[in-house]
Amino acid sequence: MQDKPRQPRLAVDCIVLVDGKALVIQRKYTPLGWALPGGFVESGESVEAAVRREVKEETELDLENLRQFRVYSAPGRDPRGHVVSVVFTARGIGKPRAGDDADRYRLIDLDAITETELVFDHAEILRDFRESGARSMPGQKDMTDSAEESDRVPAPSVVAIPRR
Numbered sequence: 001m002q003d004k005p006r007q008p009r010l011a012v013d014c015i016v017l018v019d020g021k022a023l024v025i026q027r028k029y030t031p032l033g034w035a036l037p038g039g040f041v042e043s044g045e046s047v048e049a050a051v052r053r054e055v056k057e058e059t060e061l062d063l064e065n066l067r068q069f070r071v072y073s074a075p076g077r078d079p080r081g082h083v084v085s086v087v088f089t090a091r092g093i094g095k096p097r098a099g100d101d102a103d104r105y106r107l108i109d110l111d112a113i114t115e116t117e118l119v120f121d122h123a124e125i126l127r128d129f130r131e132s133g134a135r136s137m138p139g140q141k142d143m144t145d146s147a148e149e150s151d152r153v154p155a156p157s158v159v160a161i162p163r164r
Contacts, residue, residue, distance in 0.1 A: 008075075008083060010085075011084065011085040013035075013051075013087045013125065015129050017091050018091075018096060022129075023096060024036060025037050025105050028101045029101055031080070034106075034117050036118075038051065038058075051086075061093060063092065063093065068086060069125075069129060070087050071084065072121055072124075077120055089129065111130065113127060
């Protein structure tokens, strides 16, 4: 009898901008280190609802101008196993405060990202965001928690990311 194929887990991450800087959290659990706020999508939950929930739990922030940025799916991007992450961008609303599985938070300049500071592929994600010019893309429609409305949001352009 063959082993049942293992499926990737679905997660969300968010590039939360506060005063023009990206918010990162220090993780309480392994893998330890600084990361974008995010986590796993629960059964029956949309990715939009999951990212709002995870950011609220980890930072106490609400999100404004939520937009899907890219999907990251390299099998080795997470040491816990194959995890596919839908990455969003948004503006953080409120006063940040570390909560849930975040020990603390800090704001980092997008032009001062270093590989050693961030876990997973989050340095690559922030570099891609910085290089895309996405922080100044006007006129995109906000994403919502409603499945009906999110179905009407046009999908982002597919962008080929060269291997490094």
